[in-house]
Amino acid sequence: MGTVPLGHEGSSDRSEENQLMGTIVVGYVAKPEGEAALGRAIDEAKLRGGKLVVVNSQRGGDELEGNASREADQAMEKVRGQLSDSGVEHEVRQLVRGFEPAEDLLGIADASDAELIVIGLRRRSPVGKLILGSNAQRILLDAQCPVLAVKADG
Numbered sequence: 284m285g286t287v288p289l290g291h292e293g294s295s296d297r298s299e300e301n302q303l304m305g306t307i308v309v310g311y312v313a314k315p316e317g318e319a320a321l322g323r324a325i326d327e328a329k330l331r332g333g334k335l336v337v338v339n340s341q342r343g344g345d346e347l348e349g350n351a352s353r354e355a356d357q358a359m360e361k362v363r364g365q366l367s368d369s370g371v372e373h374e375v376r377q378l379v380r381g382f383e384p385a386e387d388l389l390g391i392a393d394a395s396d397a398e399l400i401v402i403g404l405r406r407r408s409p410v411g412k413l414i415l416g417s418n419a420q421r422i423l424l425d426a427q428c429p430v431l432a433v434k435a436d437g
Contacts, residue, residue, distance in 0.1 A: 304331030308392040309401040310384060310422070311339045313358035315435035316403030321362065323433045324401040328371040335373040336395055337362060340380075340387035385421040393427060400430045 309324035311317045321337065328335040339359055359377055366373040378387050392400050402422055423430050 304328075304333035305398045306336055306395045307331070307333045307399045307401060308336045308338060308388065308395060308397040310388045310403070310418075311337050311362060312384075312403070313355065314403075314405070316405045316433075318403075319433045319435040320401050320403035321365070323431065325366070325369045325371055327399060327401065327431070328373075329369070331399075333371075333398070335366070335371050336391060336397070337366065337373065337375045338378065338384075338388050338391050339376070340378045340382065340384035383418060383421075385418040385425075388418075388422060389425055397428050399428060400426050402430060402432050404432050404434050406434070 304327075307324055307328050309320050311321050324335055324337075327333070339355070339362075341355060355377075359375065363375055366375070376391060380387070388400065388402075391397075400422060402419055404419055419432065423432065
């Protein structure tokens, strides 16, 4: 057996690019907790050299008509600009399929072989804590990769 260069143990047939982190999936909502998650996910993608997949999942129906639809589109345009300015490789998935956001996020994370999921959490009342956001709880419990949960400032 020959020697393996330091830092390359067990990776003799992998290119240096493959040693960088793969995909980071972030759940985005146009709220402070979504902004916090996106900011941290961008930082993680830069730090790890990974691709970022931003998932914005809406239930649709009456909740997403007229002004709400325009506001959602404007928020996502702002996100696309922020991602372009960041310089990280990225993809944006805006879904309006009637699924729970956790279902969409977990499905995309699995399909893209994500190595990290980033979600934002908001403060809740004692009763709200008892019921912890069902989407956050499901992601934390069902994800096949590590989950980074961040809180919005303030």
